[in-house]
Amino acid sequence: MSALNSEASAAAMKDAGNVIIHEMQSIAAALENLTQRVEALENGAPKAAPKEVSLSQLADTARKLQELDPVGARAILIEVANAAGYQKLSEAPASERPGLLRTLEEKVAELERVANA
Structure with a gap:
């Protein structure tokens, strides 16, 4: 593999990694929101x-x-x-x-x- 292809491959892998990190952060935020809503319901909060x-x-x-x-x-x-x-x-x-x-x-x-x- 040439140096140019290697650099392009590394850049693509880095971009893919950033996308995965972003998606994981979105999932974590959604799970946190869901957890808070479930806890509120368990503690007697009325269902909205x-x-x-x-x-x-x-x-x-x-x-x-x-x-x-x-x-x-x-x-x-x-x-x-x-x-x-x-x-x-x-x-x-x-x-x-x-x-x-x-x-x-x-x-x-x-x-x-x-x-x-």
Whole structure:
């Protein structure tokens, strides 16, 4: 393998490692959130009724994401929409918006933690 191929391979492996680390951090944040919600329910907190989420709430959260990560926000929004089976978040029916908003809020919280670290 030539030195150039070796460097390219090392760079690709580093990029893949960074993606894996980012995904693991997202999973850890989601698990922490879930753990807190389960503990709250176990301690007698009332189960929250599903809230209605408007498209403007999704847009506001998307703007906050854009402020925190101007370069990566679009990719995050596409990833969240695609994971739910949509091309765009605005295609999601009202019944799925609370989950999408929660996911976006988790991404915002993660970016805020990184920015404050």
